[in-house]
Amino acid sequence: DTAVSQTPKYLVTQMGNDKSIKCEQNLGHDTMYWYKQDSKKFLKIMFSYNNKELIINETVPNRFSPKSPDKAHLNLHINSLELGDSAVYFCASSPGAGGIYFGEGSWLTVV
Amino acid sequence: EDKVVQSPLSLVVHEGDTVTLNCSYEVTNFRSLLWYKQEKKAPTFLFMLTSSGIEKKSGRLSSILDKKELSSILNITATQTGDSAIYLCAVDPSGTYKYIFGTGTRLKVLA
Numbered sequence: 001d002t003a004v005s006q007t008p009k010y011l012v013t014q015m016g017n018d019k020s021i022k023c024e025q026n027l028g029h030d031t032m033y034w035y036k037q038d039s040k041k042f043l044k045i046m047f048s049y050n051n052k053e054l055i056i057n058e059t060v061p062n063r064f065s066p067k068s069p070d071k072a073h074l075n076l077h078i079n080s081l082e083l084g085d086s087a088v089y090f091c092a093s094s095p096g097a098g099g100i101y102f103g104e105g106s107w108l109t110v111v
Numbered sequence: 112e113d114k115v116v117q118s119p120l121s122l123v124v125h126e127g128d129t130v131t132l133n134c135s136y137e138v139t140n141f142r143s144l145l146w147y148k149q150e151k152k153a154p155t156f157l158f159m160l161t162s163s164g165i166e167k168k169s170g171r172l173s174s175i176l177d178k179k180e181l182s183s184i185l186n187i188t189a190t191q192t193g194d195s196a197i198y199l200c201a202v203d204p205s206g207t208y209k210y211i212f213g214t215g216t217r218l219k220v221l222a
Contacts, residue, residue, distance in 0.1 A: 043154070094210075101156065102153040
């Protein structure tokens with residue numbers, strides 16, 4: 001059983017489209033995250049939810065909107081995709097003080 | 112501004128060598144430091160450090176935290192080609208589990 005799973009793994013789409021990435025964790029953690037990793041492999045936090053409440057919202061364009069229907073799920077919707085949105089998006093979860101656990105990543109390519 | 116800096120940025124060694132990777136941080140209210148290894152996909156958890164001077168060890172890898180120097184090192188002894196990866200350091204800067212990552216050290220081990 002995959003602890004943190006996200007879909008789709010690969011996504012190629014045209015500029016201007018809207019897309020969603022879904023994430024689910026079965027670890028029973030209260031906190032979930034979205035991180036973006038650019039081509040230089042720098043991991044930057046985008047959002048964090050704790051028990052369905054948004055607790056971290058970094059400087060991210062309004063085109064990115066997270067949604068957490070319950071504490072095991074955190075989805076990311078992106079409107080009007082731009083070339084610069086091409087990256088790997090990692091979902092992660094955490095029990096709090098015990099570190100964070102990543103999903104396999106979603107490779108987004110905007111053409 | 113909270114910051115995590117890793118050095119060196121990249122490193123090439125031969126099998127059997129010992130390497131030391133550095134992570135230094137400037138954060139508001141340190142809670143913990145994490146080390147990850149990233150090969151092709153998701154970062155995988157190596158160590159979590161919270162107390163100064165206590166070494167964490169797993170096989171050929173070990174790590175220690177120095178809160179006075181605001182830094183941590185990750186040692187890998189008798190390196191193998193399978194150790195080739197990006198090693199990431201992350202710090203929780205304010206006790207809010209908002210983990211900030213460094214830029215990573217890209218390690219290549221030659222046979």
